[in-house]
Amino acid sequence: MNFKHKFVFLFPGLFVLIGILIFPIIFTIRLSLSGWNSYTPEMNFIGITNYIRLFTDDPRFWESFFRLSFLSVTTVILQYVIGFALALMVWREIKFKRFFRVIFLIPMMTTPVIMTVIWRTFFHESLGPVNDLLGNLGVKPILWLSDPVIAKFTVIIVEVWQWTPFMFLLLLAGLLSLPKEPFLAAAIDGASPFRKFVYVTFPLMAPISIGAIIIRLIEASKIMDTVFVLTSGGPGTATETSSFYIYIKGLREFQMGYAATLSFTYLVIMIISLTIIAKVLTKLMIKE
Amino acid sequence: MHKLYTFLKYTFITLWTVFIVAPFLWAISTSFKDFQSVNSKVTYIPWLDFEPTLEGWRVLVKSPARGGVDIVEPYFNSIFVTCTASLISIILGTLAAYALSRFTFKAGFVRNNDITFFFISQRIMPPIVLSIPFFIFLSTIGLLDSLLGLVVVYIVLLMPIAVWIMVDFFNRVPKELDETALIDGCNPYQAFYKVVLPNSIPGLIVAGMFCIIFGWIDFFFAFILTFTEVQLLPVKVVALNSSITPWWSLSASALISVAPLIIVAFVVERYLSKGNLSGALK
Numbered sequence: 284m285n286f287k288h289k290f291v292f293l294f295p296g297l298f299v300l301i302g303i304l305i306f307p308i309i310f311t312i313r314l315s316l317s318g319w320n321s322y323t324p325e326m327n328f329i330g331i332t333n334y335i336r337l338f339t340d341d342p343r344f345w346e347s348f349f350r351l352s353f354l355s356v357t358t359v360i361l362q363y364v365i366g367f368a369l370a371l372m373v374w375r376e377i378k379f380k381r382f383f384r385v386i387f388l389i390p391m392m393t394t395p396v397i398m399t400v401i402w403r404t405f406f407h408e409s410l411g412p413v414n415d416l417l418g419n420l421g422v423k424p425i426l427w428l429s430d431p432v433i434a435k436f437t438v439i440i441v442e443v444w445q446w447t448p449f450m451f452l453l454l455l456a457g458l459l460s461l462p463k464e465p466f467l468a469a470a471i472d473g474a475s476p477f478r479k480f481v482y483v484t485f486p487l488m489a490p491i492s493i494g495a496i497i498i499r500l501i502e503a504s505k506i507m508d509t510v511f512v513l514t515s516g517g518p519g520t521a522t523e524t525s526s527f528y529i530y531i532k533g534l535r536e537f538q539m540g541y542a543a544t545l546s547f548t549y550l551v552i553m554i555i556s557l558t559i560i561a562k563v564l565t566k567l568m569i570k571e
Numbered sequence: 572m573h574k575l576y577t578f579l580k581y582t583f584i585t586l587w588t589v590f591i592v593a594p595f596l597w598a599i600s601t602s603f604k605d606f607q608s609v610n611s612k613v614t615y616i617p618w619l620d621f622e623p624t625l626e627g628w629r630v631l632v633k634s635p636a637r638g639g640v641d642i643v644e645p646y647f648n649s650i651f652v653t654c655t656a657s658l659i660s661i662i663l664g665t666l667a668a669y670a671l672s673r674f675t676f677k678a679g680f681v682r683n684n685d686i687t688f689f690f691i692s693q694r695i696m697p698p699i700v701l702s703i704p705f706f707i708f709l710s711t712i713g714l715l716d717s718l719l720g721l722v723v724v725y726i727v728l729l730m731p732i733a734v735w736i737m738v739d740f741f742n743r744v745p746k747e748l749d750e751t752a753l754i755d756g757c758n759p760y761q762a763f764y765k766v767v768l769p770n771s772i773p774g775l776i777v778a779g780m781f782c783i784i785f786g787w788i789d790f791f792f793a794f795i796l797t798f799t800e801v802q803l804l805p806v807k808v809v810a811l812n813s814s815i816t817p818w819w820s821l822s823a824s825a826l827i828s829v830a831p832l833i834i835v836a837f838v839v840e841r842y843l844s845k846g847n848l849s850g851a852l853k
Contacts, residue, residue, distance in 0.1 A: 288759040289674035296667030296730060297686070300693065303727050307704035314704070369587065372580050385840045386588050392832040396790040396805045397825045400812045401598045404822070412597055415613035444590065456843060476576070498694075505697050508790050512809060526699040533703050534795065546700040553695055 314543035321537040333544035343520065344528055344545060348552070351524040354435065355503035358442040363496055365443070366450030371484075374458045384455070391448035399512040402441050403428070431521035434514050438522050441509050446502070450495055457491035458484075489568040497561050504553055525549050595826075602627045602822035609818050627819030631827065640811060642804070642824050649787065649804040652718055656725035657782035661775065663726075664690075664733025669763060671734070672741035673749065690734040693727060698791040701727070706795060716800045724792050729782040736781060740774030741767070777842060780835055787832055804828045 318329045337344060373383050390398070405411050406427035414424045427437045465487065469479045507526040510516060516523035516531070523531075529549065533542025600615055608614045608621030617623040633639020670676075671687050705724055706715070714720030744767060752762035768775075793803040802810075808824055 289670050289676070291760075292666045292670035292674075292763070293676070293686070296663035296690075296734070299663055299726065300690065300730055303723060304693070304701075306708050307701050310704040310707065311700065365587070368583065372584055377580075381840060381844060383584060383588065384843065385836050386591055388836040388839055389833055390591055392784060392836050393829040394788040394790065394805050394808075394832075397808045397828050398594065400808055400821060401594050401825050403812070404601065404818055405594055405597055410609065410613060412613055412615065444594075452839065452843075459843065501695050504695075507697075507699065511790075512812060526697050529699045533699070539703060542703060546697075546703070549697065550695075550700050553697070554692075557695060 311543045311547055314540055315547050317540040317543075319538075319540040319543075324537075324539075329540070333541050334548070336541065337544055337548060343523075344525070346520070347523045347525045347528040348549070350435075350522070351504065351506065351526075354438060354442070354506055354522075354524065355500060358439050358446070358506075359496060359499045359503050361439070361443050362447045362450040362499060363492070366447045366495075367454050367488075367492075369447070369451050370455040370458055371480075374455065387451050388448050390445050391452070393445075395445050395508040396512050398445065399441060399509050402437075402444075403513055406437055428514055429518050431518055434518060434522050438506075438509055438513060441513060442503070442506065445509070446499065449502075450499055453495040453498070454488070454491065457488055457495075461487050493561070493564045493568055496564060497557065500560060501557060504557075598822040598826050601818050602820075602826060604819050606817070624819075627817075627821075627823040630820040631824055640807075640816065640820060640824060642807060642827065645802045645804045645807040646828075648718060648801055652721045652725060652793075652803060653783055653786035656722045656729055656786050657779060659722070660726050660729035660733045660782050661779055664730045664778070665737050665771075665775065668734050668737030669741055669767065671738050673746070687734065687738055691731050693731045698789075702792060702795040705792070709796060716797050718801055720796060721793060721801070721803070724796060725786050725789065728789060728792070729786055732781050732785060733778045736778040737771075737774055740771060740778075744770055773842065776838075780839060784832060784835060 313326070315333055316328060316330060317326050318332070319326060369387055373380050373387070377383070406413055408414055408424055408426060408428065411427075413427065418424065426433055428434055461484075465483045466479070469483050474482070505526060506524050507530070510522050510524055510527055514522045516527045525545075526549075529542050529545045532538050532545060600617065601609065603617055603623035603625070604614065604621055605624045605626060614620035630639050631642050634641055667690065671683050676683050676686060701724075709715040709720045709723075714723065748770065749759075749762045749767055752766040753759070757765065788805070790805040790809065793806045794809070797803065797806065805828070808821075808828055811821055811824060
C-alpha cells in the first residue's frame, strides 16, 4: 500500500500523546536535580543530592514501596483466583446467568473514591454495620481502620471488591473466545471436570491470564484513591503507598525537587519490575 | 461429588453477590436516615428500624447558600470532561490503531510492536508522577483549574486504552476487506472510512465504554489540577466526605454519582453474551 498514507493515520495520535507527555517527563527529570521547596521555590541545580538522600536516608520511601508491593501483589492474586472462579462458574449455562454476570461487573463501573466514602461508613468502628453485625454474633469490635495490621486488610478487601470485576471481565471474555474442539475431545475421553480444567482450560487460558494479571498489576501499583479516602495512609504510615508518600512530599510539604526524584525513581523501578514479572509469568505459565 | 460441586458453586456465587451488593444496600438505607437513626445505634431496614426521610436527597439539589451541597454542576462537568476526552481519544486512538494494525513502520530499531507498546505503556505511569509537572505545565499555559485542562490530561489517560483495544480489534478484521475496497478504486482514507469503520462498530463501542469508565472514575488528576472554578464529581464527593457532611446526604450523593455507569454494566454484559467482546478484549 501507498507509503505516506500510513503516517497520516498514525501521527495525530502519536504526536498528541508525545506532545502532552514530553514536557512532564523532561521537567520531572530536571526538577529532580533541583532543590525546589517552599523556602527556595526555584529551579536551581544541586546535582544528585536528592538521589543520594533517597538511597541513603529515606527508609520511609522504601517501606512505602514494599507495602505497595505487598498490597498490589496480594490483591491481584486474590482478584485472579476469585475472578477466574467466578468466570468459570458463569461461563456455561447456569440459572440467572446474565443476572450474575451483570452483578459481578458492577463494582468496576463505580468510582473507587466514591465507593470508598461508603466503605468508610461501612467499616466505621462504632456506627458501621460490620462491627454491629459481628457484635450480634458476640465478636468484639474490630478496629478496621485504626489498627495498623487490620487497616491493610481493609484496604485489600475494598480493592478486591472494586477490581475483581475487571479480572472477571477479561477472563470471561477469554473463556468465551476459546475454541470448542479441545473441550469436545476431553469430553470424549471422559475427563473429569478437574482434569479438564488442569489439562485443557488452564493451558488455553494461560496467555490471557498473563495479560490480565499484568494489566491489573499495572493498575494496582497505582493504588492511591482507596488509601487516600479510607485511611489517608494511616494509622501512622501503616497503609501509606509510594504514590501517597510522593503526594505528601510534593504537594503537602512542597518539596517539589525531592518529590520529583521520588517520582522518577519510582517510575524506573515500576517499569523494570513489571517487565521482569511479565517475563517470569510467561515462563511459569506457558509450558511447552 | 457432582452435587457437592453444584452446592459449593451456588454458595460461592451467593456469598459473592451479597458481598458486592452489601455496600450499595447500606448506602441506600443510610441515605434515607436522619440524625437519630445514624448516631444512636446501627439501623438497617426502613420503617422497621427507623422512620425514613428524604432529607439526604433533597439537599442535593439545593444551592449551597441554602444549606445544600449543589452536586448538579460537578455532575455536568464530569459528563463533559469524560465524554470530550473519550471522543478525542477514540478518534486519535482508532486512527493510530488502524495504522499500527495495517502498515509496517520501521525507524531504527523501532517496529510496530514497540510503537503499540509505547502507547499502552503510558498506563504504567503513576498519576502522581505526572501530576506535579502537569500542575506547572497547565498553570504556565493558563489552563489550571479549567475543564479544557482536564480534557488535555485525560487524553493521556484514555488514548492508551483506545489503542490497546482497537489494535487487537483491527487485527481481527480481515485484511481482504480493505484490499477489496482499494481494488474497487477507493483511496486508503475512503477504504478506512467506508469499509473498515462500519465493520468495527462493536470494537468502537467497547473501546468507548472503557474510555468512559476510566475517565469517569478518575479522581487524582481532577483533585490536583482543579480547585474552585471547576469541580468534578469524585472531587466533590470526597470534599463532602472530609467536611462535616452528614452520612445521609453523603450516601445520597455517592449513590447518584455512581448510578449512571451501572447502566454500562448491562451494555458490557450484552456484548459479552453476543460474543463481540471476546475478540475485542483478548
